[in-house]
Amino acid sequence: MSKVANRLKNVKKAVEKVVHGPTLRTDIKAQGAVAGPPLGPQLGQRGINIAAFCKDFNERTKDIQAGIPLPCRISVRADRSYELVIHQPPTTYFLKQAAGARRGATKAGHDVAGKVTLKHIYEIAKIKSADPPLQEVDLKEICEMVIRTARSCGIQVVRDLDPVEYGEFLAQREEEMNAQDEALAAVREAKLLRTK
Known part of the structure; x- marks a missing residue:
């Protein structure tokens, strides 16, 4: 060779x-x-x-x-x-649960997927502080990190939340997500028909 x-x-x-x-x-x-x-x-x-x-x-x-x-x-x-x-569940999981959102925003910054209060942020930060990488981090820094994660998911942080008004918001958001799902399904179906 x-x-x-x-x-x-x-x-x-x-x-x-x-x-x-x-x-x-x-x-x-x-x-x-x-x-x-x-x-x-x-x-x-x-x-x-x-x-x-x-x-x-x-x-x-x-x-x-x-x-x-x-x-x-x-x-x-x-x-x-x-x-x-x-570790504890991811921050995004806690944020979506607190906001009652099924999923995050498709366009973060333009679309609002849900809203959480500062109390929610504090409680999530307390839970996340038990994770080994965050045990030595100050609680204030963890709160700021949770707020940044909320913004990236399209979840708005507010001081107060009116339950009736928020219920209407979630119903409207559900209708928007169903319309988005139908549009995505139509696009997928059109792609499948083109490939045959």
Whole structure:
């Protein structure tokens, strides 16, 4: 074989082998860890016993309402054991729950998906301060971070909220979202018809 062929063969071997890092960051729904994709392959690539991990995760989240997304950090050791750190749900989840919004705004800054009060912001910040990365951060900074996240989702932060007026706003917003969903479905259907 020529030198070039040997080099290509060595390059091909180097490309085929992928080394995964010792830390895995993923979101898993509470009580919803299953061996199937996408979680199963991610754990299998790192040599973690998938069935034992799923059982452990589901047991640790049994007190949390099923289906809530939980950011997880999994550190894999050399002996294939792992350390699982489960964080609080994402800030966007809490904001949408507090605002009663099904989803965020399609155009943040132009569209309002919902409204929350400063009390909501404070309560969310208190909950998020229990997360390991935020334990040493001042509560005021966490509140500012929650406000920035609310703006990026199209959720407006207000001082007071009239429940009757807000109920009307949510009903109007639901109609707008249904119209957007119908328009998106029509666009998808038109694309499918063009490809046939």
